[in-house]
Each structure stands twice: as structure tokens, then as C-alpha cells.
Amino acid sequence: MQLQNNKLIDLQHITKSFDGNMVLDDLCLYIRENEFLTLLGPSGCGKTTTLRIIGGFETPDKGQVLFEGRDISDLPPNKREVNTVFQKYALFPHMTIAENIAFGLKIRKKSASYIKDKIKYALKLVNLDGFENRMPDSLSGGQQQRIAIARAIVNEPKILLLDEPLGALDLKLRQDMQYELIRLKNELGITFIYVTHDQEEALTMSDTIVVMNQGYIQQIGTPESIYNEPENAFVADFIGDSNIIEGIMIKDELVEILGAKFVCVDKGFGENNPVDVVIRPEDIDLLKPEEGTIDGIVTDTIFKGVHYEMCVMARGFEFVVHSTDYFPVDTRVGIRVDPFDIQIMHKPESEDEKAVEIDE
Amino acid sequence: MNNRNNRFLAAPYLIWSAGFIIIPLVMVLYYAFTDFNGSFTVSNVTAIISYVNIKALMLSIAFSLAATFMCLIIAYPLCLILTTVIKNSSSFLSLIFILPMWMNSLLRTYAWQNILERKGVINGILAFLNLPLFYIINKPPAILLGMIYDFLPFMVLPVYNSVSRIDKDLLNAARDLGADPFETFLRVIWPLSLPGVISGITMVFVPSLTTFVISDILGGGKILLIGNVIEQLFTQDSDWNAGAGLSAILMVFIVISMFITAKYDREDIK
The missing domain is CATH 3.40.50.300 (P-loop containing nucleotide triphosphate hydrolases)
Known part of the structure; x- marks a missing residue:
């Protein structure tokens, strides 16, 4: 067009x-x-x-x-x-x-x-x-x-x-x-x-x-x-499902989430600055324990037709994961995210930029 | 609920309508087509063509048409204003216009007599202000005023109902498609309010046509409407047959206006 x-x-x-x-x-x-x-x-x-x-x-x-x-x-x-x-x-x-x-x-x-x-x-x-x-x-x-x-x-x-x-x-x-x-x-x-x-x-x-x-x-x-590339938590939350996690931008292309370091592709957020990190549920890869960046336990699994929607509890944060592979509840899994699937955002500057629960 | 129960529930209403509506109607028709001795005649009905009666009937129709027209002219803009301009306070304002209906119409008519009298309220104020006095009591304008005042709520109610039910988006859509406010009124508001207007017209026209109280009190007995003629035949002349004959004629006019209403009610838009 x-x-x-x-x-x-x-x-x-x-x-x-x-x-x-x-x-x-x-x-x-x-x-x-x-x-x-x-x-x-x-x-x-x-x-x-x-x-x-x-x-x-x-x-x-x-x-x-x-x-x-x-x-x-x-x-x-x-x-x-x-x-x-x-x-x-x-x-x-x-x-x-x-x-x-x-x-x-x-x-x-x-x-x-x-x-x-x-x-x-x-x-x-x-x-x-x-x-x-x-x-x-x-x-x-x-x-x-x-x-x-x-x-x-x-x-x-x-x-x-x-x-x-x-x-x-x-x-x-x-x-x-x-x-x-x-x-x-x-x-x-x-x-x-x-x-x-x-x-x-x-x-x-x-x-x-x-x-x-x-x-x-x-x-x-x-x-x-x-x-x-949502610019803030509101957009990330409103458009599709997403995991929004607080993180610290260690330096360009490296962010710390839940105490673990993830490689990403974003630059220009300064060093050691608090940021919001968005990871789409379909961008999370579930592996065997110890093979991912962090480990977690599957707490819930729902069959959605095209994929399974699973909740994975890792270091106190509950990730929503969409995967065509099935992991039963209580399975221990490793979590990995590709660098270009990690989206870094500035912390909300005002009330309207915060993520909201939308239940239409 | 099954049919037998439904019929049982309808019984009180059927008894009521048979006893107080159908039987009286049959009696009116019986008296209309019989003479003093009970033998068949059409002279009661054909009496309408006498000069006095036809004049009273024409006068009644003229007064009713004028009153209906005036009520519509007053009520329609009022309803438009109530539904569009000041919609927040509309229930209070429409209450003001409906309120007189809760008072006895005889009382209201006597009140007008007091207001309009030669030494009544209006002339008292005018005299106090050294302005020329105002004499309409016992003249046609007083009767017309009485009819308009008494029957205005019967126009306001149905018109307000139909105008307020028009979806505001329809008006926006008309404006959006290029219609100015006048065209919007002509092409959307007016046709959609027509069912209310038609029932308002009937509800004002019919009681105006049959009234004898208003013309009696505000006309001072000098202006005879068809209602007054019928009333006199029943009460002063005790000629029930002649009174029933003219009543039957009047009913024909009412039935005609009812038919017009029914036709437009069927075309009513939900």
C-alpha cells in the first residue's frame, strides 16, 4: 500500500x-x-x-x-x-x-x-x-x-x-x-x-x-x-497477552530480569537503570531444567486449540507461555528467550502509561 | 399459561365492557332509531339536517379542528425542546404540562371563567395598570382557549413519547449525510413522530367535538355546540330519542377519526 x-x-x-x-x-x-x-x-x-x-x-x-x-x-x-x-x-x-x-x-x-x-x-x-x-x-x-x-x-x-x-x-x-x-x-x-x-x-x-x-x-x-515494539506497559498489555517484568538495564544489549542476565538487542537505556521488560507468551521457549536462563515450575496448563497456554512460576514471577509442546503441571522446566524477543521499555511516567487489566 | 386460564382472566374485563360499553351503545342506537312509542324511525337521525343542528355540528367541527391544530402547534415544539435542548430536566418539565390532567376538568374550566370574566383576574390586573380591558368571555376565543388548555396534555403525551423514542444516532446520521437541521426535521424527525402526532390529534379532536361543559361555562350558553344541543335534548327536553339520534351522528365522526388512528398505528415503527 x-x-x-x-x-x-x-x-x-x-x-x-x-x-x-x-x-x-x-x-x-x-x-x-x-x-x-x-x-x-x-x-x-x-x-x-x-x-x-x-x-x-x-x-x-x-x-x-x-x-x-x-x-x-x-x-x-x-x-x-x-x-x-x-x-x-x-x-x-x-x-x-x-x-x-x-x-x-x-x-x-x-x-x-x-x-x-x-x-x-x-x-x-x-x-x-x-x-x-x-x-x-x-x-x-x-x-x-x-x-x-x-x-x-x-x-x-x-x-x-x-x-x-x-x-x-x-x-x-x-x-x-x-x-x-x-x-x-x-x-x-x-x-x-x-x-x-x-x-x-x-x-x-x-x-x-x-x-x-x-x-x-x-x-x-x-x-x-x-x-x-510496544513503547510502554499499557501498549504491551493492551495489545495481545504479554509478560511485563521489572528489570535493570545493566548496559546496552544486556538486561537483568529476576536476578538473571538476559541478552537483548535494545540500546540507549543507560547503565543500571530500572526498566520494564516485555516478553510475548509465544516468544518463550520451554526447555529441560538447567538448559534455559532460569528454571521454573509449570503451575497451570490449558489447551487453547492452536497451542497450550501454560503458567510457569519462576523466581516469584508467573510467566504466561504459549507453546505447541505440552508440559504437565508440576514439571520443572528451563526458560529461554531469544535476544530479539525481549522488548525493553521505559518505566511508566504517568498513570495512563501503566498496564491495566482489560477484561471486556 | 393455557388458554382456559387466559379466558378466565379476561372475564372481568369482558363483563365490564359488555355492561358499560356495549349495552349502552346498543341502547343509544335503539333510542336513535325509534320514536316515542318505540316504533322504527329515522327522523331522529335525519334531524341533524335542521338549521340549528347542522350549524352546531359545523361549529363543533370548526372548534375541534382549531383546538387540535393549536394544541399541535404548541405541543410539538415543546416536545422537541424537551427531548433535545433541555433533556436533563425534561421529566420535571413534562410533569408541569401533565399536572393539570390530575385536576377535575370542571374545576379547571370554572377557574378560567374566573380569570376571563368581565371583572375577573386578567381585567383586574389590566385595570390596575390602566390598560384597556379585555373581553373574550362568552365569545368563541374563550371556548377555544378552554379547549386548548383542557386538552393540551392529551397532545403533549403521545407526541413526547414518539419524539423521545427517536434514536439520537438517526439525527446524527442525517446530519452526517448532508441534511441541515431543517431537512433532518422534515425527513427524519417528523415522519418518525407521525404515529404520536396522529394519536394526539385523535385524543384532542374527539373530546373537543363532544364537549358541552367548556362551551357552557366559557360560552355563557350563547354558543351552541353539538354537545350542548344533545345535552339539552336529554336534560331539558327529556327527548331521549332525539338526543340519541344526534349522538349516533356524532359517533360516526368519532369512528372515522378512530379509523384514521388505527391505520397509522399499524404503520407504527417500534
Whole structure:
């Protein structure tokens, strides 16, 4: 995917609070043309508010929203070249599917034949040909969501905003719709801004992920860099399972964890500085005792289908390990981690950078 | 629960509706189509075409339409404001508008008589301020005012219900798709509130059409509505057959408006 460098949307120092609660604090973010950008974070992190500010449903207390370099902060939603797909679809219940899709086009006074062609094209695009005369409440959730997307894209917006559009669908449908959305984006060639709390959705679909917590951006990056190189404990914890251990950076490329020295690839953290260390469960190799860097005892084993999820207690820390090899409970094992699988992070500087328990 | 139990539970209601709704209706129809001696006649019903009766009926329809229209004009913006602008205090504000329903309508109408009288509350204040006095008592505007005041809550309730049930995301979606606030109202809010508007119209139109108390008290007996004509036939002339004949005619108009409501209720959106 070729990403152009011109900024389509530029959020500058956006601050927003509701009833004295700060929701966004000095948020700066730009979105490039043709990007699939995902705002990812737990509920209340400010991701939906950010989307609503871009859509025009909220006005920032401070800061500017630039669209192709033009300040649109005070422009109402109907004057913006963006369209939104709402979480609960928000189809007009008193209109047929065709009337729903035609809504924006009729407002723009397009000709009847143009509207007819567009409806046909949009329904084909979302694989719902022939649904013109159905009423929204006769459609399943997944079908309604496709219509909501069709209704938005016939207006040829520069940007499509999607507010947790798959949140109300069941798992299988959600996975299918993820591929569908990627296909749609490639066919349409427009910019997608996607809001979700589902890290798997974000990793699957995005060009760029913006991880947010408590009104602050925690990290911006590609799915790979967010997953493999989390910048703080919050990101590491929110994206996938991870073991976050306190350690001491002895020197470049050497870190002490639980009293043992591990070789790593990170540099520039100084000498003898406290750090947080992230090790992904699938990056831990379990060996025979004494063969690893430290030894531990398996305390729990769950079969997960693709792999076993095991808890290994070692020197007072419980590692979560994913492995296709089976080790029964109470087995003594050696733990080894390859140097490039050890991710070093600065200690949290504020409350919002700390790891949180997320149980959705 | 099985069917037999269901039927048993419905029995009190069936007895009630038979005794107090169906039998009286049959009696009205019986009296309407018989004369003093009990033999069949249509003269009670055709009496509607006499000048006095047709004038009273037309006047009633005119008053009811005006009262219904005014109630809608007042209630609709109020409901929009209650649901959108000041949603936090809306339950208190809607209570204020519903509260008069808890008072006897006769009392409320007498209160208006006191307020509007030639030497009533309003004119007392106007006289004190040396302003020209205000005489609408015993004139059509007083009756219209009484109807609007009495029946406004019947418009507010259903309209408020239907407007407040509209999902805010639908309004956002309309704005998002390019509709300005007026187009959003025209294409989304109004059509979705129509079931409430229709039942509000019926609930104001029907009691306005049949009232005789309001026209009696605020019209000073000078303006005869169809309700007053029927009341006089029953109470002063003791001519039950003639009264029932005109009541039957009035019922036709009510049934027509009920049919309109039922039609739109079926098209009601959940």
C-alpha cells in the first residue's frame, strides 16, 4: 500500500472535556490520504470523541481540525466531506433500503437516474443486490451494517469514519466483515478512520494503529511495530497477552530480569537503570531444567486449540507461555528467550502509561 | 399459561365492557332509531339536517379542528425542546404540562371563567395598570382557549413519547449525510413522530367535538355546540330519542377519526 505523505486530516492540540472530565488532552494526530487508521483503546480512552470531532458531532474546547489544510473546526457535520458508519447502524427505520442509501444523494439533489445507478452499485459492492425494497428491520445485524456502509460510501466521502462498526456482530461474522472492509477500502481507495477496542481487529485491518488511553496517545505505529515494539506497559498489555517484568538495564544489549542476565538487542537505556521488560507468551521457549536462563515450575496448563497456554512460576514471577509442546503441571522446566524477543521499555511516567487489566 | 386460564382472566374485563360499553351503545342506537312509542324511525337521525343542528355540528367541527391544530402547534415544539435542548430536566418539565390532567376538568374550566370574566383576574390586573380591558368571555376565543388548555396534555403525551423514542444516532446520521437541521426535521424527525402526532390529534379532536361543559361555562350558553344541543335534548327536553339520534351522528365522526388512528398505528415503527 502506497501511502502518500500529504495530511488529509490534521488534528492540532485538541482538548475536550465533558462536565469537567478531561476526555482529550492536547491531542495531535494527522491522517494521510488513503490510510487505514485505527484508534484503539479501552472504553473511555477518548477514541470515539476523537472520531466525533472529525465527524463534526463535537466541537473541541481547544485546538483545530484541519481538512486538507483548511480549518473545519466550526463546520457542521452536513458540510464536511466525511461520512460516518455508526455503531448501531442508525438506518432510518421508516425508509426502504433504497431510500436509506439515496438519503444523502437526494439531499444533494442528484438526478433520479444517477441515484438509481448508485444504489445498484453500492448494493453490489456490499453483496446485497436486490435488497432495494426491503425495510431495515427485516435485515440481520450484519446486513444492516453493510447497508450503513453502502449509505455512507455512495456520497463519495474523502474519509469514512467507522465507530466500532463490528461491535454488535458475532465472532464469525466479525471476522468475515474484517476482510470485507479491507476489500472495500482497496476498491474505493478512500481513507478509513476506524474506532475499536478490539486489538485483533486493529492488527488485522490497519495501516496505522493509534493506541489511546485516558485521553492521551500512547503509541502510533504499524501493527507490527505496535505488537513487537510496544513503547510502554499499557501498549504491551493492551495489545495481545504479554509478560511485563521489572528489570535493570545493566548496559546496552544486556538486561537483568529476576536476578538473571538476559541478552537483548535494545540500546540507549543507560547503565543500571530500572526498566520494564516485555516478553510475548509465544516468544518463550520451554526447555529441560538447567538448559534455559532460569528454571521454573509449570503451575497451570490449558489447551487453547492452536497451542497450550501454560503458567510457569519462576523466581516469584508467573510467566504466561504459549507453546505447541505440552508440559504437565508440576514439571520443572528451563526458560529461554531469544535476544530479539525481549522488548525493553521505559518505566511508566504517568498513570495512563501503566498496564491495566482489560477484561471486556 | 393455557388458554382456559387466559379466558378466565379476561372475564372481568369482558363483563365490564359488555355492561358499560356495549349495552349502552346498543341502547343509544335503539333510542336513535325509534320514536316515542318505540316504533322504527329515522327522523331522529335525519334531524341533524335542521338549521340549528347542522350549524352546531359545523361549529363543533370548526372548534375541534382549531383546538387540535393549536394544541399541535404548541405541543410539538415543546416536545422537541424537551427531548433535545433541555433533556436533563425534561421529566420535571413534562410533569408541569401533565399536572393539570390530575385536576377535575370542571374545576379547571370554572377557574378560567374566573380569570376571563368581565371583572375577573386578567381585567383586574389590566385595570390596575390602566390598560384597556379585555373581553373574550362568552365569545368563541374563550371556548377555544378552554379547549386548548383542557386538552393540551392529551397532545403533549403521545407526541413526547414518539419524539423521545427517536434514536439520537438517526439525527446524527442525517446530519452526517448532508441534511441541515431543517431537512433532518422534515425527513427524519417528523415522519418518525407521525404515529404520536396522529394519536394526539385523535385524543384532542374527539373530546373537543363532544364537549358541552367548556362551551357552557366559557360560552355563557350563547354558543351552541353539538354537545350542548344533545345535552339539552336529554336534560331539558327529556327527548331521549332525539338526543340519541344526534349522538349516533356524532359517533360516526368519532369512528372515522378512530379509523384514521388505527391505520397509522399499524404503520407504527417500534
